[in-house]
Amino acid sequence: VPTALAPLLASLIVAATPTIPAPRVEAIVLGIAQDAGVPQANCRCARCDRARRNPRHRHFASSLALLDLTDRKTWLVEATPDVREQLDLLAAHPLQPLREGRTPLDGVLLTHAHVGHYAGLIHFGREAMGSRGLPVHCTDRLASFLETNGPWSLAVELGHLALRRIEVERPFPLGAHVTVTALTVPHRDELSDTVAFVIRGPRRTLLWLPDIDKWEKWDRRLEDVLAGVDVALLDATFYSGGELPDRPLRDVPHPTVEETLARLAAWKPEVGARPRILLIHVNHSNPLLGPGRREARVVEAAGIEVATEGLRLDL
Numbered sequence: 272v273p274t275a276l277a278p279l280l281a282s283l284i285v286a287a288t289p290t291i292p293a294p295r296v297e298a299i300v301l302g303i304a305q306d307a308g309v310p311q312a313n314c315r316c317a318r319c320d321r322a323r324r325n326p327r328h329r330h331f332a333s334s335l336a337l338l339d340l341t342d343r344k345t346w347l348v349e350a351t352p353d354v355r356e357q358l359d360l361l362a363a364h365p366l367q368p369l370r371e372g373r374t375p376l377d378g379v380l381l382t383h384a385h386v387g388h389y390a391g392l393i394h395f396g397r398e399a400m401g402s403r404g405l406p407v408h409c410t411d412r413l414a415s416f417l418e419t420n421g422p423w424s425l426a427v428e429l430g431h432l433a434l435r436r437i438e439v440e441r442p443f444p445l446g447a448h449v450t451v452t453a454l455t456v457p458h459r460d461e462l463s464d465t466v467a468f469v470i471r472g473p474r475r476t477l478l479w480l481p482d483i484d485k486w487e488k489w490d491r492r493l494e495d496v497l498a499g500v501d502v503a504l505l506d507a508t509f510y511s512g513g514e515l516p517d518r519p520l521r522d523v524p525h526p527t528v529e530e531t532l533a534r535l536a537a538w539k540p541e542v543g544a545r546p547r548i549l550l551i552h553v554n555h556s557n558p559l560l561g562p563g564r565r566e567a568r569v570v571e572a573a574g575i576e577v578a579t580e581g582l583r584l585d586l
């Protein structure tokens with residue numbers, strides 16, 4: 272081939288090569304509330320009453336759906352007590368992420384054994400969907416708890432749930448286009464340990480961290496973890512201390528939103544921009560749920576958002 276023609280030939284070859292579409296992965300937020308949801312059972316606070324009157328102000332327990340749109344696979348992050356309604360949200364979704372039949376999902380990922388994060392597993396068992404071999408990805412300690420305590424042990428014995436033990440700090444694949452790494456976080460570990468998930472799609476990486484006692488108790492710096500992700504969904508249970516009039520916050524420790532804002536304000540990332548930060552696991556007592564605007568304005572001014580049910584994140 273004459274040298275003058277080589278570039279032309281090369282460009283023709285490139286044009287003739289069929290382009291393989293890049294894999295598409297999306298996350299959909301299915302819940303933003305603390306374990307008990309909003310309204311909380313039997314709570315007569317103004318916020319819960321408002322949510323009873325107007326469904327627009329209701330919130331499900333924090334959960335995320337992961338959709339591999341290329342391979343048509345769907346995973347759930349957390350199995351909350353609101354999973355019935357959350358599956359309805361997915362069923363009504365234009366992307367049609369659920370399969371027909373008893374096992375509509377390709378798996379569930381669990382962070383820990385507090386009720387808002389795993390009690391929804393009951394709906395995959397014999398009395399409800401009766402799923403077949405639904406993969407449940409969780410740590411060894413949580414898997415052992417599920418295996419040895421009813422009613423979960425029955426669902427495992429009957430083959431509705433298939434426990435998949437994950438090793439912390441070691442990335443594992445969910446299908447062909449998603450990789451997940453569990454990070455241990457300090458939390459009230461009565462029945463299991465607790466993890467956060469770093470979820471890596473073809474384009475972006477997401478941090479799912481609904482529960483942690485305090486940022487300072489973590490064996491890593493929040494800022495270092497944030498520097499490695501594009502979007503972070505973070506524990507925002509309480510806005511400030513003293514929010515629970517009848518319960519000291521030390522019994523249910525979480526970083527307050529005020530503490531998180533102060534940390535982030537002091538953080539000057541060396542390379543790249545700060546990730547998009549979305550607040551989740553919001554308690555019914557948290558003024559960020561309205562109706563007041565002061566706290567919402569403070570958070571907005573810091574460039575941070577409260578997540579919303581239905582929010583789509585391209586990964």
Ligand SMILES: [Zn+2]
Nearest residue numbers: 306385387482
């Ligand atoms: Zn929780």
Ligand SMILES: [Zn+2]
Nearest residue numbers: 314316319555
């Ligand atoms: Zn309430």
